[in-house]
Amino acid sequence: MDEQKSTVRAVERALDIMLCFTDATELSLSEIAKRISLHKSTVHRLLASLESKGFVLRDSQTDKYRLGFRVWELSANLTHSDDPATILLSEMERLREVLGETISLYVRDGLERIRIQAVQSNQAIRRVAPIGARMPLAVGASSKVLVAFDERTVLESVLADPNWPENVNRQGYQEQLAEILQLGYAMSVEERELGAAAISAPIFNRNGKLVAAVAVSGPSNRMTTEVMKEFAEPIMEAAKRMGKMLK
Template identity: 30%
Template sequence: MIKSFHKMFEILSLFTMERTSLAISEIEEALNIPKSTIFRILNTLENGGFITKNPENHRYSLGAEFFRLGSIFNCQLDFRSVALPFMKELAKESSETIELNIIDDLSRVCIEKIDSTLAVRNFVRVGDRHPIHLGASGKILLANLPDNEMEEKVLRIEKELGKPQKKLREDLIRIREHGYTFTKGERVPGSFAIAAPLFDVYGETIGSITLAGPIQRLSEERESFLINLLINSAKDISKNLGYSYSK
């Protein structure tokens, strides 16, 4: 199976801006792979929409599924560049760590971050991956999925953990109603996190922005200040992504 995936990627890597279509004989010559293997891999890719075959000359080109994935990737890049100035301003005003997250299956992944300049701070790395059901950053993403997608993921979480997630379901309903979430020590002991969703022009949740720091810096007054600061930043980012709060 691993060898088949490796060969698949080798075939896909042959496509370039100068060579947008390939014949089986060209792939065989370039990679020294048996024709039967090449045909099987191309057939699998074609069935998935990743490859299209020209019936007239029997050459293969990249399919529409790659365009879809490329569009998602470009959207994420634009999303990050739009959010970054607001993240920097939020970090400056709050003196806390700010992170940008997206959902990936049952995980949330950090795709951008601004570190707090204070000595005691939350440590975050771009690329960090954590379970979506633990902590503010993941829960806000899960809570703002369409109902059917949220339920599907919660059912899978229940299956993985081997027990019902009644409290998680209750938390998600409350989070969606409030429009943000605030946690203390839920994933990292001694820390707090505030997270809000980010919406694109279609009103879909594209990611989340999180403000996090040590609980020792919290007071009731500062907690309220940081929540308002985070929510306003999230709204500014969403507006710049084309979302209208008047809808």
């Protein structure tokens, strides 16, 4: 039993190492060890195993690690037939051309939202949205959409989250969700990031199930509250079109 637990723990640690590369292209042994709070000798052994299987590569000149080609081999076999990130890309590009700002697609994963697709604005000063970024559900337009339009149990879990930010009032948060349900969209100004604003709408599939949230984001000095209200109708119409494309 102890050997089985040890094996499972080793797998968990190896996966933790892989997840370090969700927001970094290259990392040193020390950086990885710090991120996952493990001794460097342990991390080195795990990296050696991952390297032998082709999941990470080590640059002999910089002594830094990056993802290996085996990861791309696996991703090539992903099923795209029901993948919102693939199916909705054309509609996201269409919305970007209409509104001129960055378009993002989010889904809820537990008590976080994750950006699964993004179409960057063509403007010189724009909101850069990296794919794979994870954010809490307590702040941000898309977070509130993903909670407001989902089942009540999701809201209960979010409110009970021990990592709930101290500067966010739970009662005020619930009142905002009630208003979002009436409006059909959510707006946020510098809630999560200084100088950034966003408006988001829910995407329901053909069965009426909440699948994702589409968001338009940009600099807050350009995306004022008045401008975002003008964006509301186009983004909600786009969300409806997107929903009809999903099973």
